[in-house]
Amino acid sequence: MDQEIALFIGGPCDGERRKVYVGQPRVEAVKIPIRSTLDIDRNLPREAVAVAFASAIYDRCAVRSPQGKDTAVYVYGEIDPMAELIAGYREPDDAGKREQIEDLARNDAHVHACLAALRMGRINSYQSALEEMVIVLAKKSDELTKQLMQLHSMTIPKQVITDAGVAMIFQPQKPDPL
Structure with missing residues (x-):
């Protein structure tokens, strides 16, 4: 199956671009935090070292460009992808x-x-x-x-x-x- 890069909107993976299968209607995305081995005290029991992760179900939403090209975004919950893209559009490099x-x-x-x-x-x-x-x-x-x-x-x-x-x-x- 072919893969494509899709933008994830909302949820724990908000703003990330991830590989998905072309046309895949629903994706469960998991975000695992990166931890350094220096953060882990080696004397702790195994249960205390367990890494918590966030998981969410994203639904495919096709966004069509004026040229007619469909681009996939995956949306968490009842978010309007276009409104969210406009609201979350990047700040200029010199913002702040x-x-x-x-x-x-x-x-x-x-x-x-x-x-x-x-x-x-x-x-x-x-x-x-x-x-x-x-x-x-x-x-x-x-x-x-x-x-x-x-x-x-x-x-x-x-x-x-x-x-x-x-x-x-x-x-x-x-x-x-x-």
């Missing part, structure tokens, strides 16, 4: 990022100036404004790092990436007399 930059502009005069230049037309595009912000913030970061080093007579041998961001490990230039 503009708000973060606006928040940053409230706290940083240079970022505020870049956004003001964009609004007044002195910068041609949002992309150019972002590039200018990156340059300005990188220079500002270098200046603050140098000031901190001079203030404490320290050097920065390396930077370490942590969950909270990048951490700098300072070491004294001169041996500590104590």
